[in-house]
Each structure stands twice: as C-alpha cells, then as structure tokens.
Amino acid sequence: MVRPPCCDKQNVKRGLWSAEEDAKILEYVSKHGTGNWTAVPKRAGLRRCGKSCRLRWTNYLKPDLKHESFTPKEEELIVRLHAAIGSRWSIIAQELPGRTDNDVKNYWNTKLRKKLADMGIDPVTHKPYSQILADYGNIGGLPKTGIRIGSLNKDLKNAILMKPEPFALPPPQQRLSNLSTNSIPTMVLPKSEPTHESMFNNNQSNNQSLDLLSQLQAIKMVTEASNCNNHEFSNPQDFWNPKPTLSSPSSSSSTCTSSAMQQEKSAIAFNWNDFLLEDEFLPSNYPQEQETMVEFSSSEILNQTQNTIIPETHIQIEAGLQEYNGEIGMDNTLSSSNEVHDLSSSCESSFVDALLAREDEILLEFPDLLEEPVYYGL
C-alpha cells in the first residue's frame, strides 16, 4: 500500500489522540487557522499524519461540534434523508448542525439501522421486508434469472434468518427455497444504496446533473417536511409511530403552506441557493428551468422509460419520499397517496423490466454467466 507523502514516515504516530496532541492542534488552529494540513504536524510539533490531524479537527476538535447524543428530531431527519439520498453522509450531516459525517455514519450503523431492521423495515431500501421479498419473488418468476436472493442486503438476510416475525413471507417461492446462509449467490443487484438510485449507472455521465438535482430536491423536501411537521418528539416513540406527516411535494394542497414553511425553516437552516450555485451544470436561468423540469419530470420520464432508464432515479426519489411514510406503516391520509402509488407501481414494474432487460444483455454478451451462478461461501 502506498501511503500519502505526508504519512510515509516510519515514525508517524497512529491510534487514539492524547490530550496533549489535541491541545497542540487547538493551539495551532487558533493561531493559524485551518488549511494546509500536511504542514500542520511539523509546525504544531506533532508526530502525526496531516490527514490524521485534519480528521481529528473536523471530527472532534472543531468548536461548533455537538458531543451530546442525537435527538429524536435528528434521528428523524437522518432516516428521511437516508431514504431520499442514501449514504451521502456529508450531505446529511450538513443538515444537522454540529454533527459530522462520521457522527451521522456511526449513529446510523450502530443505532438507526438496527432500529429500522427491528421494525421490519429494510434500512437500505426503506421498504418493508415483506415487500422486498415479494419483489424478489416477482423477479424470480421470470426465466433465466437464477437464484438471486444473495443480493439481499445483510440486514434483510439476518432478519429473515433470525426473526420469523414480523415478516409476512410471500407465498412459497421456488426461488427462495435456497435461502440459507450457505447458498448465497451474488450478482445483478448492487450492494450500494439506495437501490433505485444506483441501479442504472450506465448512463451516469448523462444523468449526473439530474441525479444531483434529484438529491438536492430530496433534501429540500425532507427538510421542509421535517420542519412542516413541527414535531416535538418529547417521546422517542412518537417518531417511530408518528402522526400523519409527509405531504406530496408536487401537491400544493398539503397541510403545510409555503408561507408556513418559510416561517418554520428557521428550525433547520437550509439555503437552496447554496446548492444551486455550486452546480456547474446548471444554466444561468436555472430556477425557472428547474421548476419546469420538476413539473414535466414525472409524465415525461414515465413516457421515456420504455426506451431509457435514466430518469428512474428522479421519479423514484420523488415518489419514494411520498411513499416512505405509507410503507413504514404511517397514516398516509394527508398525502396524495393514490397518485403516488400509481406512479410508484409503474416505476417498480419498469424498474424490474429494466433490470431484467439489462441482465439479459449481459448474459448475451457473456454467455459464461448462463452457467451455474457463482456461490460465495458465507
């Protein structure tokens, strides 16, 4: 392994930081500010890699960091943002003042993921396990797909194997019959998350700005919804069994008016323009075009899904946000649930179609894959 130049010394110290080292970093930063971290160890008198110094500062020493435990409201926001944009921890952390991406990531991995799994919700897709299994059953019902259950994520596998309840397993599926820890083939579905986002990377370059736009939209909707809900989760249970919440982002007839949203935005600072300015792909008259894009996206994109899979992300995130509450058992009466479900069912079916079509292409291109699937010992 090749270490960065600044760390390529035998005498560089590693491991936990001492109070003295912390004091040196703090003293240095107070005098010289941050930046040029490779020079910091030498100038601050530390036997550390510059990269390590930067990490120590950003994750622990920065004065505006919170060190207390996460609040229910923060938990809610993390879950919603993760459902919308996946494991973009730095972006999620930006919406949580005083929290670092490392904090959020650790909290997700140690607490929230398990919490969701215990509730029967797949932490990767944020869908109920029963629905995921049903989806796999549908895929498995088509020819030549083999046994793909191995691409289920670890949490789902654990949940299936360890906990008979609360999952309502779909009717007996031949393709699920090999579901065991010893026969997990791996292929087709990527392990990264969220599933609908990472499915279609082959058009990534063309879709880059659209993908970014989708993520930013998702963040905006999530943060607005979070503020709009005006939840005071005095009891953490309130979050996990919440009252009706997310309204349709495309519907103006929600319980949260735009003016109300403006007023309540103060709870979580979010400046849409900050993101817009950073997107080099955006035209100068972006705001207008963005609205246009949002308006036509659903119908336009749906029309295009026959030939292309690019816009899937856009719809999925848009619809996924609306669906989220319903899927995890929330009361959906305030959302435009019918429209959402119509849309999402179309998406799911085209998603599966696209997946299978792509797999067929691959199999034609690489006939060897038609042989027995590769089983990785687990």
Add this chain to the structure above:
DNA sequence: AAGCTAGACAACCGCGTTCCG
C-alpha cells in the same frame, strides 16, 4: 475474578475530485 461479547465511537484506508504550479 476472568473471559467473552456486543455496542459505541474514534481513527484509518483507499479512492475520487479539486486545486495549483
């Protein structure tokens, strides 16, 4: 008391992107 295990979190690693000469 000793050993083991799981949870929590700090730190590291590798890779992609950005910056700059």
Add this chain to the structure above:
DNA sequence: TCGGAACGCGGTTGTCTAGCT
C-alpha cells in the same frame, strides 16, 4: 494540458467499555 499534492468522502477497522456468563 498535465501531473502531483491536497482535500473530501464513504467504507472499514481498531479500541475501549459495559454487561453478561
């Protein structure tokens, strides 16, 4: 335009500690 350094990010590993047997 190119190449190297710096930086940022997400995934993974390491370490400490509390609880259990």
